[in-house]
Amino acid sequence: MSVTARDNATAxxxxxxxxxxxxMKGALVGADHSLSHQARRPTARDDGPRAVVDGVLAFAAELWEAGIERHGTEPAAVGLAVPGIVDEAEGTAVYSANLGWRDVPLRELLAKRLDAPATPVALGHDVRTGGLAEGRIGAGAGVDRFLFVALGTGIAGAIGIDGRVEPGAHGGAGEIGHITVRPDGPACGCGRRGCLELFASAAAVGRAWADACGDPGATAADAAAAVVSGDARAAAVWHEAVDALAEGLVTALTLLDPRVLIVGGGLAEAGETLFAPLREAVRAKVTFQQLPTIVPAALGDAAGCLGAGLLAWDLLSAEVSS
Known part of the structure; x- marks a missing residue:
């Protein structure tokens, strides 16, 4: 795959x-945050963690080749965002309850697959990278302290401080989807019971609405539409999700005291059907805590790719300055 590349700092x-x-979403990202050659692929997690890793590497190789064809030169760097616990320094995907993988040396595997050992590879947590993008160029731009929460297949957060996102000492900062909100609730893939993402993720709302309406293919978006139409069953499902979400968020607010709370992910696409009751539920549960401004994410599902691109550009900047 190797071709003659320009200096990484000027690519x-x-x-x-x-x-x-x-x-999975992929793109080529310019220094001006422009996205080109955007593409999507299924994660194929039902085929097991090895198949997921193979799919990630194949997709990255496809994007690499597309970049060479478009620009005539190799990419300056690669930014990769994945769910779960991530060791960013070592380039290892430590653990993901949703994907089932453990201790995957993604940076090493990617360098081998691309035949590009000298190309910098930045590895980050998918939601933290989305939060990085929202904090720098999205809904949190200019805010000194924010919490970004993504409501997707699972739930996770990103703690934003002065234009950067806190990874934590062991790569696990922001995993609020595994805050216990219902102690007697069902078992979670993480090993605990009653975790927030079992009740308030887009996937969880979709499952709950499918059970309530009898349609196994029903989704969270269908539940939101049914709430708007006045369906009492949907309203009950929605209320349980919003109440659980508010419970988890108040715990996070108590610990982090953010100025702005940014909510994104699939469930946030419901707009005020989510945000109006969520703001009220959080307001009802706080006591001494300062209520943050609660706003929708601004970058949509492009946030992850933009954030992965920012990680890659940041890595290049750090190499140039050092």
Missing amino acids: AYVVALDVGGTG
């Missing part, structure tokens, strides 16, 4: 790949 683009619980 025109990076490869960005955002791996989610059900799908």
